[in-house]
Amino acid sequence: MRFPARLLLLLLSLSLLRGAPQLAPLFTDGVVLQCEQAVRVWGKADPGERLTVEFAGQKVDTLALGDGTWRAELAPLTANGTPAVLTVSSPQGSRVVRDVLVGEVWLASGQSNMAAPLSSTPDAAERLRESADGQLRFFIVEKQTAAAPATDLRGKWEASAPGTAGALSAVAYHFARELRMHRKRPVAIILAAWGGTPIEAWMSLGAFREPPALEAPLRKWEDALAQQARVLANPALATDYSAALKAWRQEVEPAFNQATKAYNEAKAAGKAVGDKPKPSRPEPSNPDPMGIPSPSKRPQTPTVCHNAMIAPLAPFSLQGVLWYQGEQNAGAGLEYRALLPRLIADWRKLWGAELPFLYVQLPAFGKDPTPVAEKGWPWLREAQLMARSVPRTAMAVAIDLGNPDDVHPDGKQHVGHRLALLARREVHGEALTASGPLPASMRAEGPAFRIHFTATGAGLVAGQAPWRARGVEPLPTDRLVGFFLAGEDRCWHPAEARIEGDSVVVSSSSVPRPVAVRYGWANSPRCNLYNSEGLPASPFRSDDWPR
Numbered sequence: 001m002r003f004p005a006r007l008l009l010l011l012l013s014l015s016l017l018r019g020a021p022q023l024a025p026l027f028t029d030g031v032v033l034q035c036e037q038a039v040r041v042w043g044k045a046d047p048g049e050r051l052t053v054e055f056a057g058q059k060v061d062t063l064a065l066g067d068g069t070w071r072a073e074l075a076p077l078t079a080n081g082t083p084a085v086l087t088v089s090s091p092q093g094s095r096v097v098r099d100v101l102v103g104e105v106w107l108a109s110g111q112s113n114m115a116a117p118l119s120s121t122p123d124a125a126e127r128l129r130e131s132a133d134g135q136l137r138f139f140i141v142e143k144q145t146a147a148a149p150a151t152d153l154r155g156k157w158e159a160s161a162p163g164t165a166g167a168l169s170a171v172a173y174h175f176a177r178e179l180r181m182h183r184k185r186p187v188a189i190i191l192a193a194w195g196g197t198p199i200e201a202w203m204s205l206g207a208f209r210e211p212p213a214l215e216a217p218l219r220k221w222e223d224a225l226a227q228q229a230r231v232l233a234n235p236a237l238a239t240d241y242s243a244a245l246k247a248w249r250q251e252v253e254p255a256f257n258q259a260t261k262a263y264n265e266a267k268a269a270g271k272a273v274g275d276k277p278k279p280s281r282p283e284p285s286n287p288d289p290m291g292i293p294s295p296s297k298r299p300q301t302p303t304v305c306h307n308a309m310i311a312p313l314a315p316f317s318l319q320g321v322l323w324y325q326g327e328q329n330a331g332a333g334l335e336y337r338a339l340l341p342r343l344i345a346d347w348r349k350l351w352g353a354e355l356p357f358l359y360v361q362l363p364a365f366g367k368d369p370t371p372v373a374e375k376g377w378p379w380l381r382e383a384q385l386m387a388r389s390v391p392r393t394a395m396a397v398a399i400d401l402g403n404p405d406d407v408h409p410d411g412k413q414h415v416g417h418r419l420a421l422l423a424r425r426e427v428h429g430e431a432l433t434a435s436g437p438l439p440a441s442m443r444a445e446g447p448a449f450r451i452h453f454t455a456t457g458a459g460l461v462a463g464q465a466p467w468r469a470r471g472v473e474p475l476p477t478d479r480l481v482g483f484f485l486a487g488e489d490r491c492w493h494p495a496e497a498r499i500e501g502d503s504v505v506v507s508s509s510s511v512p513r514p515v516a517v518r519y520g521w522a523n524s525p526r527c528n529l530y531n532s533e534g535l536p537a538s539p540f541r542s543d544d545w546p547r
Contacts, residue, residue: 020093021045021070026316027086030157032101032137032188034317035079042071042315045090055086055100077102079185081135101135103186104179105318106423108172109202109310110325111298112195112408113360113415118173119166122410127173131165135185136176138168141192145299146308147228147290149204153312157188169193171324171360174416175423182424190316192309196298198328199339201305207346208302214338217302224289224301231288244284245294252279253295270470298328311350320356320427321347322419326380327362327407333379334547340387357393358422359384360415361538364402366523372484372492375547377523378539385538388438394422397436400536403469404524411467418535433457436535442517442542448507449485449517449542450500456531460499463530475528480504482520482527485511490545492518497529504529516543 023043033039033055041053045064053060053072064070079102086097108114118127142154158164165173169191176187194201200208200217208214208221231237259277267273283294289301299305323343329336344357361384362377381399388395396418403409418435425434437453437460444450453460462480475481480497483506495508495517506517520527520539529537 019046019090021049021051021064021088021090021095023088023095023097024151024316025153025155025312026139026190027097028157029098030100030137030159031086031097031139032103032105032157032186033074033077033086034105034319035077035102035185037076037317039074039077039317040071040315041074041086041088042069043088043095044068045070046092049090049092051088051090053086053088056080056084056102079103081186101137101186101188103135103188104183105188105190105316106172106176106320106322107190107192107313107318108169108175108322108324109192110323110360111193111197111328113327113412114169114171114322114324115191115193115195116170116408116412117167118170121170121412124166128162128166131160131162131173133160133177133180136160136173136180136187138172138176138189138191140167141190141309141313143194143292144308145290145292145301145304147225147304149307149311151312153309170412171416171419172322174413175322175419176416178417178420179423182420182430183428190313190318192305192313193324194298194305194309196328197305197325198300199325199336199343200302201299202310202325203303203339203343204306204311204346204350205303206349207342210342210345214342216335221302228288228290237287241284241287245286248279248281248283249295252281252283255280306346310347314350315352318351318353318355320358320423323357323359324415325359326384327365330362330377330380331375333377333381333383336380336383337386340383341390344387344390344393354392356423356427357390358396358419358426359387359393360396360398360419361385362402363398363409364400364404364524365407365409367404368522368524370492371494371522371525372518373522378521378541379547381539382541385540392426394426394435395538396422397536397538399520399525399527399539400465401467402524404472406469409467409469414466421535433531433533433535437529437531437537439519439538439540444514445505447512447514448505449495449514450503450505451517451519451542452503453537454502455535456502457535458532460502460504461530461532462499462528463534463536464528465536466534475526477528480529482525482529484518484521485514486516486518486543487511487513488515490516516541516545518542 049064060072062072083099088095172189256279421434424430441452483495483497484492485495485508493510495506497506518541
């Protein structure tokens, strides 16, 4: 009788283990909880099960709903860097989360310039040596796609250290490190970013359906859904793709990656390089547009990144959002005027809170046939500038941190620094200058144009970028450059500009009666208006002439 009794106990213990409440994926060892606001904790359990959440002296009871989901809310917590324990218990068992800190948590998202890891920066070795900080933590969301909002995701909490920090976004790392220094509290980053993705991939289906409906992304999503249905109805398409991709990764990808690495290293060293390497045979393409694309491609289908990488994060309590994206939408600046505000509203609706939203304006990139562009990146930057009208948003200008020859410029620490300045002022209320000059009014005054600026700090100056790409000439510091005037003929001419207090007065002998002014209006403009704090002015224009 002894053996059956032991077996019964074993089965009973396994049953209890299976019945223990489940926590959402973010609630694992090492998690950082948001301070100074209600903290939402949630998961799954047996329908009707009673649960108790305990943390920092609080005990909150809740009940699992009919679908098995449960949610509890802790009262606002004080920032605390001492590791603590979070417990969720029920009659069926308990879950224990250890090494829990309380600080501020930021969601960092976007495409490759946000995703670019600290290990990819030129000074990575030095940065990593100084990266050990148990109170700077991060959770990198594994790249996934989904046709509908998911509830699960993959990733784990890591503390910043020489062996871990290299995987974190360089921009987010420098942002968090600066906040740690000034705020003296734990800081955490949840990184959900994917290179080459358009903004539409990060928005929910509901965001496109909000009136007035955005028909183009809705049609693209419906087409993708129809293609996915064909794949699901013919499973051989998916299995054939999987087999072809496996063979390609074994037979082609290693040599292709090695050739690409050598090419990039030679280019970075300033050596002469020919055409970019190509694989010995084309990589297979995923027949399901809702799935993860083939290795060199990135998700382009609306909603798929939002569904898999953003939706499962809510409603985890956050301090705010960092957003660095736009390169993939750079040819559609006018459309971005609607898309960016909708993404902000979409995420705030998902979280049920007016999250602070800090974003990066695109830096310089690309060659310009004319000093005043007729198409391209300036219109995307303008859409980003216009999004400042959305409440609780702020924009970090990075026009001076670009590389005309590389869409992935170095100098990520300066982007992180400018975002941190915005967080310190806009979110934490510190009295400091956090942005460069922004145009407040523009008007013609006879043969000249006067632009009045805000955010002038200690004064307007002809400044210099803190970082410069190889081969880029330094800007002059004895005069302003980057201003252009046009008359009724709409022909643009370079103009002289002088600083008068909080204004810049622009004139040109070639334009005796100016009707419009533009500044930094090129893909890679040479422009140097700063405030004395070293922060650059955003590109802008006074006209609304079509491209």
